[in-house]
Amino acid sequence: MSKRVAEALFPNIKMTYQEAEALYPPRDLPEGAVCTRFAPSPTGFMHIGGLYTALLNSIFTRSRGGVFFLRIEDTDQKRQIENGVTEIINALDEFQIHFDEGAIGETEDSGRYGPYRQSLRKEIYQTFAKYLVEIDRAYPCFCTSDELEAIREKQEAAEALQKGYYGEWAACRNLDEETVLKRIANGDRWIVRLRSGGRLGVSRVYHDMIRGDISMQENILDAVIIKGDGLPTYHFAHVVDDHLMRTTDVIRADEWIASIPLHVEMFEMLDFPVPRYTHLSPIMKNEAKEDGEGISRRKLSKRKDPEARVGYYDEAGYPIPAVLDYLLTIGSADYEPWREENMDASIFDFSLDLSKSGAAGALFDFDKLNNVAKKRVGHMSEEQIFASVSAWAGRYDAKLNSFIEHNADIFRKSITVWHERRLDVAKWSDLMELYPYMYDPAFTVDAALPDAFLPHKERIPEILGDYLETFDYDDDSNEWFNKVKEVAVRHNYCVKMGAYKKRPEDYNGSIADLSSFIRYALTGTTNTPDLHGIIHVIGKDAAVSRVEAFRSKLANR
């Protein structure tokens, strides 16, 4: 009955349902293997939430075996940005997320289930849209946005239980064929809508791997499937693509939960098997409420939150595996214990059970990220660190880069100093922040004394003078510290911490106090790696002149 309408709508579509189907045969996957995808829109820089979704898809697929592909959802031409696809591919590649099939460049694809960008699949979507019109499960709609608005207003006024384009409200749903044909011939603008068979008020149970059974009303909306530009909406493209590309598991953000009934209805209308759905909780952030007191959580936002951009982590110099570790720590409660046991294993060897992923959105926690990153850095070899820092500094830190270029050996030595038995560094931008006294040629210590030094103030110049007197750059660590101890004894600073704690009143202070004077003179701070090591990074001249400068500043006040 609607064959004529279908033909009028899509005169150029010659392919049939069966022919399209035959183009994409079922995959020959081993028992238990899966097929998954990551399907971003090239509308801007990569979002951390997108990376998270991609990562979980990837690890899930690796642990089950199967195929993981990259599909570009570029059906909204207004929102496209230049080089959007490249942006996505580079970001994913940088984070070690690799695909078996899909887009591999701005215009190139790899794999036999393509094209993997939706803008190139117009004919395929239209083939199935045409089919739905033929079997009367879809129809053209001529409503303008003004008319749509008018319907909405009427629904408001009538206090309709459900708003939207459906049933009686769907003005174009029951136009007679002659009218439709005439309007098409007349050149009236049209789109294609689903003729939903769902019933208002009738619920049905849908399944999600994380949330389990979800009871929702059947879809009743006559959703748009083909837009005015001939391209499909997300919903329709999802159904057609994930069927033809033989996706077994759709793992996506939880904002799609509400669309499950629509998607399932379309799968069923087209006689496609429904894939398993897994909806991932978003990464959240706390925010002060705009109107008054309290805080609320919201999703990490591209616009407001710098940490939402994956580029942020790269710029800050977080090692890639650290970011991945953190993301998976959020993604699966099983991950941390596993990582503890398998510190050197690839993250992709983790066996991910998605049903154990949390249903509530996790708050992004920088403390935790930094902790995870520090452990990661702690496990990197110094060679790896050298390579990673060099590459990073080359891109983001001219000062540090210049230091490395001119003092590669010293820089290597310095890595040992802060890396061995320490967990201070989470990201490469910490280096200049934490250790300007090693890496900044212009470094000087200002003479403002820490409060803790005040009781010792009068003695410090003399102590430093004595220290300098016996200082020998060629001393090894033991010799050097023994001399420090000698100075300590001479000034009645206790060299055994245990003894000092028992009778502090017997001494001017402890070796800890005295060491911190030297430490501060050298570095301007009281928390640093091993001093002997630092001395041999900054060199003999600086090791002497800084102490001398600090001493004379104090003495001359």
Add this chain to the structure above:
RNA sequence: GGCCCGGUGGUCAAGCGGCUAAGACACCGCCCUUUCACGGCGGUAACACGGGUUCGAUUCCCGUCCGGGUCACCA
């Protein structure tokens, strides 16, 4: 507003009818100590609220509250 999802310490998060309610991060303290750290040990701190069901509820049911999502020719 309708519908859906969620709500265990500051954060992440085990728990799946009976526990002194794990663990990690952060914080604090102690120990170790050749300083700084690392490490070890310990501590503060939680089942949103109200009803049920049950011999017994963090766990099951209902309601309330709070948070999030969704109701587009955007994805």
